[in-house]
Amino acid sequence: MTRPLGWIAGVALVALPFVYTAAYPLHILIIILIWSFAYTSWSMMGRFGLVSLGHGGFMGVGAYVTALLWNHQAVTPWIGIPIALLAAALLAVLVAYPCFRFRIIGHYFALVTLALSGIVLQVITATRDQTGGSLGYTPERYQGASSLYALQFGTKTTWYLIALAIWGAGICVWYRVDRSMLRYALEAISEDEDGAAAAGVHVTAEKLKITVLSAMMTALAGALYCQYQMFISPDTVSGISISLQMVFAVVVGGIYVSLGPTVGAVITILLAEVLRISFGTRAVGWDNLVYGVLLVLFIVFLPKGILGSLLDVWRRSRGRAALST
């Protein structure tokens, strides 16, 4: 039953920008898709208890490496983005390998990765001659408004389709991992590392795989954000508050379900936009105020998130229906 429903939803999503072309809602949708992809990337490892507060760092690497290569070396994003992804992967290995090797887990792991996002933020700020520091950075426009070579497009429709494709790919990767041995290994590890190791799971290698995958996807989200917005600053793509924002959105949406991070992105971005439109500048701070309260309430009362809890209720009622027939 869910399969044709999925196809219909997919077709509707692809057809949307051709039917509905208003610029502002499309912009919001693109932003939602890009962040959904970033949050999904985070949840890839977050769902196995590997809570990283360093993903702001990976996102920053993705965005800044791509933009810097383009501006300073005239390297097309087609090559720049893979280099950025490799850089993020390298950074992930550099920090995560010793972490896993020396069994730094739980909130120690969170704090080490917190230091990582601090490092990336400070490096961007410190190299202000190259990166523009905290004032932000803009990739240079290439000739006309749109260019495939420079990955710069003038129309929102193109960006919508690109963001949709990448988001869809992210969900596919999520399902691939969900159905792989990697998932079982990582679930065993998150339950009991010693037990998993005794059962023949290579703990360090499995954890490293998912971390590198997650870091590269996050870097891709950063590069995508940079190419779309054509403006990046340490506060919007890097640093500790972005890392916390990722964790928060995923927890609210639902950390253990594929579309949970997407639901989280929809809720948080719409909340911020609605408050901004209806209250204007008086709303400064209110969105985070609501976020903060929600986050605490969710962790205390609904640790599975909105979508996760809804699915639970749905499954339970279906189970009851199946029993009664």
Add this chain to the structure above:
Amino acid sequence: MATLDIYLLEALINGVLLGGVLALLSLGLNLIFGVIDVVWICYAELIMLGMYAMYFLYVVYHVPIGVAAVICIVAVGVLGVLLHLLVIAPLLGAAPINQLLATGGVLFFLQSAATVLFGIEFKNLGLRLPVLKLSEMFISYSRLLAFAAALVGMVLVYLLLTRTYTGTAIRAIAQDRQIMTLMGVDSRRIYVITSALGGGLAGLAACLLVLQYDVHPFVGLSFGPITFLICVLGGLGNFVGGFAAAFVFAEIIALGGLYLDLEWGYVFAFVFFIVMMFARPEGLMARRS
């Protein structure tokens, strides 16, 4: 050559004094860490609220500064208790990472509550303490004060923990939280006392920081992360280790700032932290077991 040395000496001394401030910041967090085994990610935001309390009491309501400081310390202590009762207590049985994330929510909440209530303007006491001039070096008097207060605070906490019955109970809980309840210690009461103490120390830090820095809703982000790293580097709940780590960090930042840039000082400090986590995951002063 002589001038260079005097700059170096000045940087070193300022590093020591910065270390005092950082040590004071990490003291309360370390206590909470060690006893309740919870990371208050929003610790720096409690300090931020304390700084606002000082600002409003002293500048707006013209309360004498000594009285304002006492009110501030008590108020932040009460905030600490509220944080514990409302957020931490329901989550004591949950995974540690959930507690960390919940206090992350409190961080968002406090930051934006401050933005909504007080606006994003930078505020300060308008109080300038004199700068000490030692031969060619300039040493900030307010940093000296913070340094002294950190030392006094640490001695007081040490005495409290080792010389009183409650202190003994706190240390015992930190060692084994299951068995202590069987020994007739009310662990909930100890947790509340510890939270009040941790909050009070945050209040003390706020009183001293507000003398040096302007207060704005995001001021916590500028020294929050470094405080956590110091606590972890020192070994969670290890006060002496935390103190040593604060000075090591401060010297790295001061020297990095002298030779390159303040940001590079922070980068070196963070890199040093990550390297040390691998070399000595239990903290700088951990006993080898």
